[in-house]
Amino acid sequence: MPSRIGLLPQVATAHSISHLHIMALAALFPLLPAWFGVGYVELGLALSLFNIVSALLQAPMGFAVDHYGARRVLIAGLALGSCSFLLIALFPTYTWLLVAMALAGVANAVYHPADYALLAQGIDPARMGKAFSVHTFAGFLGAAVAPLVLPAIAAASDPRLAFVAVALAGFAALALLLVPGSGIPRIAPARTAKAAAGKPDNARRRLLSPMILTLTLLFVLLNLSTSAIEKFSLPALMQGQGIALPWANAALSAFLFASAFGVLSGGVLADRTRRHGLVAAAAFSLAALLTALVATAGFSGQALVIVLGVIGFLTGVIAPSRDMLVRAASPKGAEGRTFGIVSSGFNIGGALGPVGFGWLLDRGMPEGIFWASVVFMGLTVVMTLAQEAWRSRSSRHIKHSCS
Template sequence: MTLRIGLLPQVAAAHFVSHLHIMVLAALFPLLPAFFQVDYVELGLALSLFNIVTALVQAPMGFAVDRFGAMRLLRAALALGSSSLLLIAVAPSYFCLLLGMGLAGVANAIYHPADYALLSRHIDPAYIGKAFSVHTFAGFLGAAVAPVFLLSVAVASTPAMAFAAAALVGFATLAVLWVQGSALPQATHVQSATPAGQPTVGRLALLSPMVVSLTVLFVLLNLSTGAIEKFSVAALMQGQGVALNWANSALTAFLFASAFGVLAGGTLADRTQRHGVVAASAFALATLLMMLVASARLNEPALLVVLGVTGFLTGVIAPSRDMLVRAAAPKGAEGKTFGIVSTGFNIGGTLGPVGFGWLLDQGHPTGIFWGSAAFMGLTVAVTLLQERALANNRKTRALQLTYK
């Protein structure tokens, strides 16, 4: 296998768009009640609908990726996701918001299985860790720039124009993936036919204990980081009296540091096979920092530094996390496996807002950070168990080769 020139930039660009689209509603939240004439509960329903739809169709989309081709499905995701946001922009009603977020959820279900299938099958194994880190960095960067970009457009014009701007970024990226002879050359889709002599992967093989545990890991990852991404600003203001501009700056530091942590994590992922140890170590340190935020009243500059370091550590684990999934995926079933495992993100994205929102409503804002720390601790435990299982598998394979 060799690196296909232009493939990684194309996949990374699509991942940037996917995270930008994920953050559209959250970024515009303060402006949308008046714009749509609804309350926050109704807006929360739209966000939950997005996650529920993605969770329901992500695993089937993994099968579709392996059947019809990852690049073909990736282009379809860009087209559908951008069209759904354009629908909200041109017909800004609550009904269209729900319809648009439902369609965007379908599009979102395609990105991870399609992206990871392309990278797993077409990037040289010697560089796969760095490729995963660049891919994930692009996604984190899309999430980090979304609040500044979309709020600036909305304040300068209307929220409808912000939805349109997000759609335009998606359509522009789709054009790059389609145009022949562009700076990012076309990548052909992967054929789904099973090579001669290679057994077909059964559905039960895709539900192995390792795949199930990785899905649980993705749930915990979403719950631990989602608490910070979506609720830390309100928790800091309500619980510690932090000014809005400082609370927003702390969240921005977390998001941007997460993106750059991914790049460092990619280098680590290529230099070790102990991906579980790398992920567990980084998250253990992040757990301690979250406990510090929950238990101490840090001044604003210290808060910026602590959340920034926490973001960096949570970003470091992302490539190692992806390498764990790749190691668990049966040959030729990468799209299916990533589709199943990534469903964990959406399960966490559906459950988390309910629990964390309840903590804020009950007047327990520090519970946001204690909850994040608790889920990080569980993530460390699950990751170490997975690393132990993979180590045992490696020993078993080594013994089998020795006796052969």
């Protein structure tokens, strides 16, 4: 088995930067309309472009990971993503923002297939749930840093320097991946599905199986459920409830940090239970209820921080179980392309949501941001319960057939 020394920390660091890049624009949303001279719909379009490009390239990047090796693809993606945000700082116009976000979308398509392929090859299967939780925790932590650090940098100078900081963080992570003798270079490219399975047609059918397509749709709903809060809660709270920017930032940061620690708790659950659908349904049901309260109750700043923190923790709990479901559905040797296909659901959701969420803000309906999240959380609960029921019936059928 390949050495695991340094592998998880390096992959987790790269994942944290990917989420910092994802959240960079959203963390600066209250400042950007005046800086670029555009509205929230136009900013939402930039986010949608980022996610459309990522959605189109997730599956091809998964094939590239399995063919060329995850290390090469991951290094290239991290370098491109960092350069993209440097472009925004160098050319601060809306046109260049669109160009940079499209390039960042190319880079973002790399992370999930490359990261998960490296973990699947280099981590002891008995510890896979915890490894996935650490990996996801690092990503959520990178996202949580954005609303704390980037607005402060922008306020001290202007958004240009905040985008420079985002780029420099990426270059620092890239240097860590290139350390000689580190864990990542020891991971060889995965065998292709053809070599692993021996039957290309069978492997192709498994990659497009109902389970993988269902998981892809689940990822779409998960993104729509949480991205409304992650990307648009700052202006929604300020417009709709008169929350001052420092308290709105604190509430969003509580959501993101609690999500990260929820992931760690979810990693323990993922290694101890097979009822991943029930875990997700229970957590998201309670999160939907609390999000509805945020939309209607008019919490004070302190209470809002607590409630959004609880919501974040609940949405983070399900992440490792989600990843374990994808790993279980992946054909041997095709982990990169499987995670590439399924992770495209995140980007599909990310492409659909921002323009609609921006439209709600521009039309003076900020409470709609939270109600939209409630609706998508409810759909996620229905889907996970239906999937759990289907798995239970299939298991009983198999046992009956064998008896």
